[in-house]
Amino acid sequence: MRIESRPALDPELAALVAAQQREVRAFDPALTTALFAPTGDVAYLVAVVDERAVACGAWQPVADGVAELRRMYVRPAFRNRGIARQMIVAIEEEALAADRPVIRLETGSYLPAAIALYQSSGYHQIPVYGEYVGNPYSVCFEKRLAALVQ
Numbered sequence: 001m002r003i004e005s006r007p008a009l010d011p012e013l014a015a016l017v018a019a020q021q022r023e024v025r026a027f028d029p030a031l032t033t034a035l036f037a038p039t040g041d042v043a044y045l046v047a048v049v050d051e052r053a054v055a056c057g058a059w060q061p062v063a064d065g066v067a068e069l070r071r072m073y074v075r076p077a078f079r080n081r082g083i084a085r086q087m088i089v090a091i092e093e094e095a096l097a098a099d100r101p102v103i104r105l106e107t108g109s110y111l112p113a114a115i116a117l118y119q120s121s122g123y124h125q126i127p128v129y130g131e132y133v134g135n136p137y138s139v140c141f142e143k144r145l146a147a148l149v150q
Contacts, residue, residue, distance in 0.1 A: 008042065017073065027108065055087055056073050059100070109137050125139065126142045
């Protein structure tokens with residue numbers, strides 16, 4: 001497996017994000033999560049296995065020293081292989097290299113496997129923030145990476 005950067009308009013990345021959004025909406029069809037709208041300030045990563053894009057993740061600067069982890073998704077057939085955990089590490093490394101030692105993220109309360117993954121990766125729950133305030137399904141987490149470099 002390799003993890004590589006991809007441009008926002010990459011078709012394999014778009015397919016992964018579309019699959020992620022379909023899966024999330026299956027839990028709540030009324031969910032108002034914005035459709036995938038690639039922007040230039042998001043760094044996208046894709047995990048490739050046997051030349052097939054099987055997972056994605058991204059990070060986006062949101063404030064001085066802070067990045068948001070976004071768009072985490074692993075195709076169901078490739079889950080439970082450690083791909084998501086490797087994707088998180090790659091995202092954290094990129095964000096830290098860009099002087100963003102604090103990583104925040106939002107996930108849905110209906111995704112217990114995602115919550116367990118983030119908690120076991122060192123993220124702790126924080127109050128709901130930003131655009132997620134008022135969403136009854138939002139659960140937010142944060143990890144401070146500065147301790148990793150000391």
